[in-house]
Amino acid sequence: MKRGKGMKFVGDSRVPINNRKPNIPKDYSEYPGKTEAFYPDFLLKEWMVGAVFLIGFLCLVVVEPPPLERIADPTDTSYIPMPDWYFLFLYQLLKYSFASGPYNILGAFIIPGLAFTALLLAPFLDRGPKRRPLDRPFATGFMLLAICAIFYLTWEAAGHHDWEAAKKQGMIREVVEVDKEDPAYKILEANTCLSCHGGNLEGGSGPPLAGTKLSVDEIKDIAKNGKGSMPPGIFQGTDEELQQIAEFIKSIEK
Amino acid sequence: MLNKVYDWIDERLDITPLWRDVADHEVPEHVNPAHHFSAFVYCFGGLTFFVVVIQVLSGMFLSMYYVPDIERAWESVYYLQNQVAFGQIVRGMHHWGASIVIVMMFLHTLRVFFQGAYKKPRELNWIVGVLIFFVMLALGLTGYLLPWDMKALNATKVTLDIAQSTPLIGDMLKTLLSGDEHIVGAETLTRFFAIHVFFLPAALLGLIGLHFLMIRKQGISGPL
Numbered sequence: 458m459k460r461g462k463g464m465k466f467v468g469d470s471r472v473p474i475n476n477r478k479p480n481i482p483k484d485y486s487e488y489p490g491k492t493e494a495f496y497p498d499f500l501l502k503e504w505m506v507g508a509v510f511l512i513g514f515l516c517l518v519v520v521e522p523p524p525l526e527r528i529a530d531p532t533d534t535s536y537i538p539m540p541d542w543y544f545l546f547l548y549q550l551l552k553y554s555f556a557s558g559p560y561n562i563l564g565a566f567i568i569p570g571l572a573f574t575a576l577l578l579a580p581f582l583d584r585g586p587k588r589r590p591l592d593r594p595f596a597t598g599f600m601l602l603a604i605c606a607i608f609y610l611t612w613e614a615a616g617h618h619d620w621e622a623a624k625k626q627g628m629i630r631e632v633v634e635v636d637k638e639d640p641a642y643k644i645l646e647a648n649t650c651l652s653c654h655g656g657n658l659e660g661g662s663g664p665p666l667a668g669t670k671l672s673v674d675e676i677k678d679i680a681k682n683g684k685g686s687m688p689p690g691i692f693q694g695t696d697e698e699l700q701q702i703a704e705f706i707k708s709i710e711k
Numbered sequence: 712m713l714n715k716v717y718d719w720i721d722e723r724l725d726i727t728p729l730w731r732d733v734a735d736h737e738v739p740e741h742v743n744p745a746h747h748f749s750a751f752v753y754c755f756g757g758l759t760f761f762v763v764v765i766q767v768l769s770g771m772f773l774s775m776y777y778v779p780d781i782e783r784a785w786e787s788v789y790y791l792q793n794q795v796a797f798g799q800i801v802r803g804m805h806h807w808g809a810s811i812v813i814v815m816m817f818l819h820t821l822r823v824f825f826q827g828a829y830k831k832p833r834e835l836n837w838i839v840g841v842l843i844f845f846v847m848l849a850l851g852l853t854g855y856l857l858p859w860d861m862k863a864l865n866a867t868k869v870t871l872d873i874a875q876s877t878p879l880i881g882d883m884l885k886t887l888l889s890g891d892e893h894i895v896g897a898e899t900l901t902r903f904f905a906i907h908v909f910f911l912p913a914a915l916l917g918l919i920g921l922h923f924l925m926i927r928k929q930g931i932s933g934p935l
Contacts, residue, residue, distance in 0.1 A: 521803070
């Protein structure tokens with residue numbers, strides 16, 4: 458290869474070659490030992506590490522499909538929000554009484570702001586020439602403290618979150634349009650059934666009623682006496698109406 | 712054949728010094744895991760970059776199907792995940808990559824911090840690195856909204872509430888992010904999409920370029 462020597466250009470206006478910086482690799486005599494050429498020897502090793510990493514990563518991708526909840530519904534205000542896991546420590550901080558409400562500015566801005574500014578300016582806060590962690594106890598100590606705080610807050614946030622309920626509230630539901638002109642539907646509406654079980658009985662904070670496997674009598678029993686977190690006595694209508702809605706619910710196929 | 716093509720180009724553009732500047736250097740012993748296994752801690756930075764490459768590539772493929780519109784965003788993601796061949800894999804790579812990149816970056820930051828590698832003359836590179844960290848968190852935040860499912864919408868509402876509680880500029884900041892004073896909807900989605908796909912990646916690539924330039928200029932920090 459000629460490496461660009463002897464180039465002749467028409468109308469050459471470039472800086473002449475003798476003014477260019479010589480292309481000499483960095484002197485690594487300050488780090489004596491078994492140095493290795495980056496290209497191609499070390500690069501190949503890096504690629505092998507990358508390949509092993511990629512295999513592990515793809516195993517994770519194949520085993521755990523990415524989650525997708527039901528389409529955003531701005532009218533559903535009962536949903537309990539949750540940020541992605543790496544924001545949980547900031548989210549948890551905002552739950553403490555000393556960092557929320559009137560002190561929101563402390564939890565949302567001052568504490569994280571101080572921590573992140575200190576991180577950004579670390580080279581100017583820790584200026585000594587010493588590099589070993591034990592030789593700079595303040596830098597090491599504050600960083601260990603921050604790591605402990607992050608882990609603790611994340612742990613607390615994850616522990617207080619009801620993962621089962623979160624899974625249920627986000628599930629993709631198959632919505633089958635029900636006949637909203639049916640008199641039985643009006644009865645359901647009047648007895649506030651729909652506010653928990655959804656306008657198409659597809660479920661909400663309560664379980665879906667569409668496609669239930671229960672018998673008419675069981676539906677009547679639950680409507681009157683409740684079940685789980687549903688208190689008894691929500692249904693206020695007559696026995697005739699009760700029969701009507703039970704048959705209506707039974708008739709809705711999934 | 713390849714050599715001839717190379718020579719033809721090199722004769723005209725003198726490209727040899729370009730790649731020599733990037734590739735011609737020695738790797739010192741103390742960062743080479745082949746000599747000291749504990750030097751694997753030096754891999755975290757490179758693996759972070761590797762995941763960034765995965766994110767860019769998978770994101771490019773996702774954008775072939777994704778529609779940033781409140782009526783179609785969720786439908787397009789659902790279609791991608793359930794109908795498109797390997798759509799679930801591509802979306803999975805982008806989803807999990809977003810988490811793994813945070814983990815790798817965290818480890819890389821801790822390695823640099825506890826080794827005191829940010830000290831003179833490498834202060835500027837530390838600052839650029841922390842800025843990359845912030846950009847990455849912002850990418851995670853904006854990307855969370857894009858599937859337009861329940862958790863996306865509700866997490867974004869919380870984020871916007873926090874942004875709104877900023878002293879002095881809170882209302883303006885919220886309007887800037889969500890596109891409206893009150894509504895979190897169509898315009899919020901397009902703004903987050905633009906920020907996630909254009910503004911932040913541009914900033915990220917520029918900062919990563921600076922990060923690497925400074926490493927080449929200064930060399931890696933010496934052994935402890």
